Each structure stands twice: as C-alpha cells, then as structure tokens.
Amino acid sequence: MIAPCRHFEQGWPAEDLPQCDAGLRALRRNLLTGALPRPCQTCPTQPECTTTELRDRITLLELVDENREVEAVINALRSRDCVPSHDLMYRVAHTRTGYQFIGSGLVNLFEMLPVLTPHLILPVQHLLDWGCGCGRLARHLIGDPRFTTYTGCDIDTEAVEWCRAHLAGGTFLTIPPEPPVALAAGTFTAVIGYSVMTHLERHLQLRWLTELRRLTAPGAVLALTVHGEAAAARNGLATRLSKEGIIDEIPDVTLQNVAPAGYYRTTYQSRAYTEMHWGALFEVLEYRAGAILDYQDIVVLRRQ
C-alpha cells in the first residue's frame, strides 16, 4: 500500500494505482498543452513538499519512462533555470511559457532518444543538434552521459547567441541557410534534427542531407523528424500527399525576418517519398510513423 499523498493532486487516490498512472499521464499531456499541474493543495507556500511527495510516488509506481519525464520536469522547474525571451521560445515551439518550453523539450526527447540510442554503435558519441534554436532540447541533452560532446547549430543567430550565453557545456554555432557548414568532414557520430526538415523545400532537404553526410563519420546515426501521413491527414492534405509524395510550397511565417524570404515552409512528405529520396543518401534504419505525439514521424538513418 502506498502512503497516501496529501500534497500533490488530491484527485489521485494513492491506493488506486490505475488512477495514479492516469494522473501522471495526464500531467505528461499537460506539459505539451502548457496547463500547469495543480501543485500542493495543502501547503502551497512550500513547493519542496510537492516535489518530495511526488518523487516518492513516482519511484513506487515504476512507470519507467513517463516517471523519468515527470521527475525531470519537476527538477528542471525547481532548478529555476532561466528561459529565453518569449519571441525566441515562440520561434521554436509556438509557446511563450517557460513551463511548456522546458516540458515539451523533455517530452520530445523521451520520444526521440529511445529510438536513436539503440542504433549508436561507435565507441564515442559526438552529437550534433541540427537546428537547435534557443536550446529547447540542448538544455536537457548537454551532460547526457550517452554523448561525449554536444554541438548545436542553427541559422537563427539570436537563438544561437542566447544558447552560447546561457547553456554551459555545449558548443553553439550559427550556420548559413544553405550548406556548407564551416566544420570538418566526419565530425559527428550522432545527429538529432527535430522539426527542421519539416520546414525545408525538397531540394534544400537533399542539399542539407548531403551536407549532413559530409559532417558525419561512417557508422553515424541520424534521427530526423518529418511531417508524414499523420500530419498531412490532420491538416486535410492526405489525398494530395498520396498523389504528390511531397508538399513543400506552404509558407510558414514563424521565422519572418530571421530566415531569408520564402525559405521557411511547412513541408509534408509521404513515407515512400522519404524512403526513396533519403534512402539514396543514407541507409534508412527505421521509420517510426507518428512517433512524436502521433504527429511527426522519426526517420533514423545510418551514414555508411
């Protein structure tokens, strides 16, 4: 029997494990919608109390990954790390709240890393976070023992400068909107590209893939997200996508005055399109449809 939690989410009866599980899952969903969990109801002036009670409960429930997410978010919030300006957060995640910015980064990594890391075979891992923005993922990736070094790059100079000034332990660089990048061939063994290809037109995608092949060592693994069939269906584009394979002309104004005019788009591509065109440059190790919140797909590639 779990000791009743008197200090967190009174709506979850501690002796009812399915309800507690449901409560934790709801908390995880809230991280993505920006809704704050109801913290300590009994002593709201003592947030420590909430955290301790929640951690005990998390340990007892053994909801492995989801518990780690919740606990990591609580820790991140407790540490009161500074967050970027509202504008910078909005550019990468369409949110202006620090809570959602930190939480959504963690949730997305809990979806990306279990797909990427089983494929890492090289003895030392040098990670490139391609399109790091203002460090939504970087703040959680730096110091991850699975990666010896972390490098983030982006075309958004202001975002990169913010990372440089605030996120110790990583290397950050501004890169041009079109390749090449001023780094040596074979520098990286792992690449995460979260929601970058989702914004590039087809020819630019292939040019950047070619550049990523140059920047990675043989055996390196890349996890890149795309808008596939699930995202297209949600936006009423399923039929068109099945006929055309890729839809890449829809403008996205989020990076107005940051990216060159017409550069930033919302791109959808079918699994068949991606496997055929990307497969010409990399070995496609896995294709996880809807792996990111039933919306974005993760494509895992190996550099041969």
Ligand SMILES: C[S@@+](CC[C@H](N)C(=O)[O-])C[C@H]1O[C@@H](n2cnc3c(N)ncnc32)[C@H](O)[C@@H]1O
């Ligand atoms: C939707 S945001 C995602 C940012 C970050 N990966 C995250 O998950 O928070 C897309 C990012 O890709 C960057 N970007 C766009 N084109 C790029 C390119 N060719 N190379 C690197 N970054 C690029 C944008 O500036 C923006 O920061």
